[in-house]
Amino acid sequence: DTGVSQDPRHKITKRGQNVTFRCDPISEHNRLYWYRQTLGQGPEFLTYFQNEAQLEKSRLLSDRFSAERPKGSFSTLEIQRTEQGDSAMYLCASSSGLAGAILNEQFFGPGTRLTVL
Amino acid sequence: GQNIDQPTEMTATEGAIVQINCTYQTSGFNGLFWYQQHAGEAPTFLSYNVLDGLEEKGRFSSFLSRSKGYSYLLLKELQMKDSASYLCAALDSNYQLIWGAGTKLIIKP
Numbered sequence: 001d002t003g004v005s006q007d008p009r010h011k012i013t014k015r016g017q018n019v020t021f022r023c024d025p026i027s028e029h030n031r032l033y034w035y036r037q038t039l040g041q042g043p044e045f046l047t048y049f050q051n052e053a054q055l056e057k058s059r060l061l062s063d064r065f066s067a068e069r070p071k072g073s074f075s076t077l078e079i080q081r082t083e084q085g086d087s088a089m090y091l092c093a094s095s096s097g098l099a100g101a102i103l104n105e106q107f108f109g110p111g112t113r114l115t116v117l
Numbered sequence: 118g119q120n121i122d123q124p125t126e127m128t129a130t131e132g133a134i135v136q137i138n139c140t141y142q143t144s145g146f147n148g149l150f151w152y153q154q155h156a157g158e159a160p161t162f163l164s165y166n167v168l169d170g171l172e173e174k175g176r177f178s179s180f181l182s183r184s185k186g187y188s189y190l191l192l193k194e195l196q197m198k199d200s201a202s203y204l205c206a207a208l209d210s211n212y213q214l215i216w217g218a219g220t221k222l223i224i225k226p
Binding site: 040041042043044045048056091104105106107108109110111 | 158159165
């Protein structure tokens with residue numbers, strides 16, 4: 001299967017701990033997105049990369065959140081000093097990023113469900 | 118600001134037809150996506166419209182009116198497995214997807 005994969009699928013942590021999630025996009029895709037989704041809401045944009053460059057970061061994202069994509073392939077999302085309000089599903093998506101809007105269809109990974117106790 | 122509006126919840130009967138509406142306001146526009154999301158799962162792509170008109174794909178069709186900032190997703194011959202949330206998302210001038218909150222569709226036998 002060459003779809004988007006995420007690890008771990010579930011993470012339970014105590015408030016104040018740091019957590020890191022990994023996303024492996026579809027191999028030929030240049031763009032990689034991170035979203036957060038809570039129950040009954042659509043995905044909330046966090047950040048995205050074009051290859052290894054982080055091009056945009058949501059203003060809603062506090063400085064406790066950081067993301068990297070060092071080699072333009074997989075990406076990590078780290079949350080420092082977690083808070084109960086960080087509990088959510090963290091989704092990663094990738095797209096080809098080439099000219100032609102239909103090619104910007106985003107393919108989603110299964111998500112990482114974070115529970116902060 | 119950028120905004121997507123769609124109903125929170127809809128109920129329909131198995132075998133019937135349902136139309137889910139979406140209105141959007143974005144900075145620039147490069148197309149409108151519909152995604153399906155089952156509970157606890159990631160969204161999956163259903164359709165894409167960039168020109169005015171109706172795109173049909175099996176039991177699902179999607180319509181776009183750019184002048185009205187309006188789209189709808191039409192689901193025919195509803196099946197129980199169609200129970201899911203349906204997300205409308207508009208692609209803005211930066212090719213970023215602006216997402217609606219989703220419409221939860223409940224199918225009754």
